Amino acid sequence: MRIILASTSPRRKKLLSKTGLVFETIESGYEEDMTLPMNPEELVEHLSFNKAKAVFENNRDALVIAADTFIVFNGKYLGKPKNEEESRKMLELLSGKEHHVVTGVTIISKDKTVSFNSKAKVYIKKLSPETINSYIKTGEPLDRAGAYAVQGRGAVLIEKIEGDFFGVIGLPISRLSEELKSFGINVL
DSSP: OEEEEOOOOHHHHHHHHTTTOOOEEOOOOOOOOTTSSOOHHHHHHHHHHHHHHHHHTTOTTEEEEEEEEEEEETTEEEOOOSSHHHHHHHHHHHTTOEEEEEEEEEEEOSSOEEEEEEEEEEEEOOOOHHHHHHHHHTSGGGGSGGGOOTTTGGGGGEEEEESOHHHHHTOOHHHHHHHHHTTTOOOO
């Protein structure tokens, strides 16, 4: 069966490749609306479903996997910062505090659709202005929800994680591999 990852994220591609599956990637082009009146788990599944559906519409012979990840802090959703100033504000906001990272995943085939979510609690160390500035200069915060990459240089900002580490990166591969069994795909 043809498998498509509805994402151009290098992180999701790398994580899915760990399963040994042969797949291709196609960007969904779906415009996310983070203002919809839903709780975080519903919203992240809704966004992943619409990403998957957008790619499936033109690839009905394939199994499509899509994911979406964002940060939940004090009832607000944080996505990817648009610039260095937004990165700074996000990192200052999260400094010394805990927040949740929620990832939604949808799998669509011609026979069925499954959506699920993964939630983890991340604790950020207290960050000095110098640390924040140094990290921003790496360029890493700009393409990451919450302005940090737990699997990159941002790892030094993390005090601890409670939950699925791979879900924090953007694709909970253990749960994904379990869900793929119901589509007749065994990862191991």
